[in-house]
Amino acid sequence: MKKTIVKICGNQSYADVHTSVAAGVDYIGFIFAESKRRVDSLEVSTWLKQLPKKNGYEVVGVFVNPTLHDLAEILAKVDLDVIQLHGKEPPSFVKEVQQKFSQKIWKALHYHEGVLDEMKRYVSFVDGFVIDSKVQGKWGGTGVSFHWKDVPKYNQFAEKNNKICLIAGGINSTNVQSLIEKGVMGVDLASGVERNGQKDRKLMQTLLERMNRGGTIS
Numbered sequence: 001m002k003k004t005i006v007k008i009c010g011n012q013s014y015a016d017v018h019t020s021v022a023a024g025v026d027y028i029g030f031i032f033a034e035s036k037r038r039v040d041s042l043e044v045s046t047w048l049k050q051l052p053k054k055n056g057y058e059v060v061g062v063f064v065n066p067t068l069h070d071l072a073e074i075l076a077k078v079d080l081d082v083i084q085l086h087g088k089e090p091p092s093f094v095k096e097v098q099q100k101f102s103q104k105i106w107k108a109l110h111y112h113e114g115v116l117d118e119m120k121r122y123v124s125f126v127d128g129f130v131i132d133s134k135v136q137g138k139w140g141g142t143g144v145s146f147h148w149k150d151v152p153k154y155n156q157f158a159e160k161n162n163k164i165c166l167i168a169g170g171i172n173s174t175n176v177q178s179l180i181e182k183g184v185m186g187v188d189l190a191s192g193v194e195r196n197g198q199k200d201r202k203l204m205q206t207l208l209e210r211m212n213r214g215g216t217i218s
């Protein structure tokens with residue numbers, strides 16, 4: 001059976017990053033957009049240097065409607081593997097990002113009935129998708145989930161095109177099982193593993209156990 005991909009996003013301190021990496025997740029994410037989880041690129045770079053050499057995880061930077069210049073500035077300071085575009089970036093802009101940078105690109109799309117058609121418009125310019133909830137006035141990190149009925153269709157489309165597809169929005173240890181039953185390729189969480197604004201070891205451990213990715217977080 002394939003392992004479900006896990007991304008823990010919105011890490012805000014060295015302690016957060018350490019917990020996420022110790023948990024053995026596949027991707028750790030940082031928010032470089034307006035958010036209560038926004039981080040400073042130089043701080044992130046210092047945290048990453050303190051960790052054992054990359055072993056099995058990749059680093060994702062989350063941006064909302066950045067300019068190419070904004071991306072270049074952050075990339076000069078932080079060794080990102082993936083650029084996640086979480087705003088209203090049109091396919092033409094995503095194509096420019098693809099041409100200018102060597103990092104993988106994930107496009108976040110906010111759920112609506114026609115989101116599969118939207119995936120089709122971006123598929124040539126990205127390495128993966130994040131499907132997140134649509135919440136008025138917010139871009140992400142909402143703790144709100146959307147209707148997961150079409151998750152198998154998103155997966156099927158991504159698999160056929162050799163792309164990653166992560167589901168985001170309000171996922172936690174109590175509801176992750178129902179996504180796994182739908183054959184989800186991967187999950188992307190911020191709020192669901194936080195307590196008092198920090199990544200919580202116990203919440204992360206329970207999540208991973210329920211995903212059959214257990215082991216004690218040291």
Ligand SMILES: O=C(O)c1ccccc1N[C@@H]1O[C@H](COP(=O)(O)O)[C@@H](O)[C@H]1O
Nearest residue numbers: 035140141142143168169170189190191
């Ligand atoms: O987490 C944020 O604050 C954030 C801000 C702006 C854009 C994206 C953001 N996070 C993304 O939201 C989901 C996680 O949401 P949830 O908290 O688990 O409901 C994930 O894709 C993050 O990259």
